Amino acid sequence: MKRQNLLLLAAVILLTALPLLLIKPTSAEEELFTGADGQAETVISEIEPGYKPWFAPLWEPPSNEIESLLFGLQAALGAGVIGYCLGLYRGRKLGRDHHAPSR
Amino acid sequence: MHIMEGYLPVAHAVAWSAASAPFLAWGVRRLTTRLREQPETRLILGASGGFTFVLSALKLPSVTGSCSHPTGIGFGAVLFGPAIMSVLGTVVLLFQALFLAHGGVTTLGANAFSMAIVGSYTAWGVFKLAGALRLPFNVSVFAAAMLSDLLTYITTALQLALAFPDPASGFVGAAAKFLSIFAVTQLPLAVMEGLLTVLMMNLLRSHADEAVAALLPRAKTL
Numbered sequence: 001m002k003r004q005n006l007l008l009l010a011a012v013i014l015l016t017a018l019p020l021l022l023i024k025p026t027s028a029e030e031e032l033f034t035g036a037d038g039q040a041e042t043v044i045s046e047i048e049p050g051y052k053p054w055f056a057p058l059w060e061p062p063s064n065e066i067e068s069l070l071f072g073l074q075a076a077l078g079a080g081v082i083g084y085c086l087g088l089y090r091g092r093k094l095g096r097d098h099h100a101p102s103r
Numbered sequence: 104m105h106i107m108e109g110y111l112p113v114a115h116a117v118a119w120s121a122a123s124a125p126f127l128a129w130g131v132r133r134l135t136t137r138l139r140e141q142p143e144t145r146l147i148l149g150a151s152g153g154f155t156f157v158l159s160a161l162k163l164p165s166v167t168g169s170c171s172h173p174t175g176i177g178f179g180a181v182l183f184g185p186a187i188m189s190v191l192g193t194v195v196l197l198f199q200a201l202f203l204a205h206g207g208v209t210t211l212g213a214n215a216f217s218m219a220i221v222g223s224y225t226a227w228g229v230f231k232l233a234g235a236l237r238l239p240f241n242v243s244v245f246a247a248a249m250l251s252d253l254l255t256y257i258t259t260a261l262q263l264a265l266a267f268p269d270p271a272s273g274f275v276g277a278a279a280k281f282l283s284i285f286a287v288t289q290l291p292l293a294v295m296e297g298l299l300t301v302l303m304m305n306l307l308r309s310h311a312d313e314a315v316a317a318l319l320p321r322a323k324t325l
Contacts, residue, residue: 001305004241008302012295019164019291033164036171037105037205039284040263044110047267047277053109057204070202071160078156082303085150089311 104174104217104259104285105199108207115266120212123193126220130190137187144183147307147314151179152191154303159195159218163295165288173296174218174255177226177248178303182318185223192219217258226251234321241301243321249297256285256293 025032044051061067111119138145158175165171180188193215199205206214226247233243260281269276308315308322316323 001309005302005305008298008305012298012302015291015295015298016163019166019168023164023166023168032168033170035162036169036284036288037107039169040259040281041107041110043280043284044263044267047269047280051110051267053107054113055109055207055209057108057207058201060204061202067203074198074203075157075160078153078158078160081149081153082157085146085153086306086310088146089307089314093310 104171104214104256105196105206106210106213106259106263108200108204109209110207111210111213111262111266115262116209116212118212119210119216119262123212123215123220126186126189127193127215130186130188133184133186134190137183143314144318147311147318148179148183148187148191150307151182151188152194154178154300155191155195156198158296158299159199163292165291167288169284169288171256171285171288171292173292173299174222174252175296175300176218176222176255177244177251177296178300180223180226180251181230181244181247181304182315185220185227188223188226189215189219192223195219213262214259217262218255221258222251222255225254240321241304244304245297245301248300249293252293252296253286253289256289257282260285 019033023032061070138148155175155178158173160172162170162172174192176188176192179191193211196206196211196214196218200207200211200214229250230243230247233246238246261278263281264274264278267277268274269280272279304315304322312322
């Protein structure tokens with residue numbers, strides 16, 4: 001299981017790194033690795049140039065830094081809960097294994 | 104897969120919200136019943152929500168030269184079923200709509216439909232089918248998470264094509280354009296999501312094998 005986990009992790013890292021290493025901008029202006037959501041917005045404005053969004057976000061992060069703060073927070077919260085769950089189960093199991101044989 | 108705030112015409116926004124509502128109402132019912140009858144499952148439920156929080160915050164580069172993110176829905180959908188996971192997925196989308204200006208309140212119905220509902224039911228259906236075909240457990244988990252991710256993005260592309268048909272080539276032409284953005288970019292990311300879901304399942308099973316087996320009898324046979 002441990003070996004498989006390491007291979008899985010290595011594969012994910014490789015799949016993340018490959019596009020960064022292989023894809024180079026074809027021109028100086030070309031911006032690489034922009035979000036697909038934003039590209040869809042561009043296609044919408046091509047298909048229907050007159051379309052105006054009829055509702056604006058209630059609140060927007062005032063800068064990229066604040067946005068990355070919130071994305072970081074989102075990931076940290078999730079990872080924290082996962083770590084708590086795994087740690088608690090591991091601790092319970094260790095405690096059980098530790099105490100069982102002596103009784 | 105986030106359709107931006109205000110980017111769906113009113114009729115579409117209302118229709119997708121109406122389509123999602125019964126699934127979510129059913130999901131909330133299942134969730135409260137589950138928590139009442141099996142309160143000990145809330146730890147793993149929390150981890151499933153946490154997995155979606157982490158994965159949907161990770162914008163990963165793809166071979167198309169653009170970035171997108173996995174959804175993390177497949178993991179919880181396999182463990183808790185699609186109804187409960189639809190609710191957790193929608194909570195994540197609401198967080199992103201309110202605090203990150205990703206997606207939106209008017210497009211929440213459509214985004215919940217693609218990620219939380221189509222994503223969850225796909226993962227669950229694929230996992231059941233793989234079980235019926237007697238595929239190995241890890242292969243089933245991988246296929247469930249990968250296809251859940253991919254179908255989510257295909258759904259988004261089709262939702263946008265319905266709302267914005269191409270003036271010359273119609274729905275099909277628009278679908279091809281949106282699919283070329285979402286589905287192609289998503290292919291390697293869907294594979295990554297599959298791999299990460301298997302990894303997460305391995306970790307959970309190595310520490311909480313009995314708790315996982317109580318949720319998923321199939322997980323017992325390694």
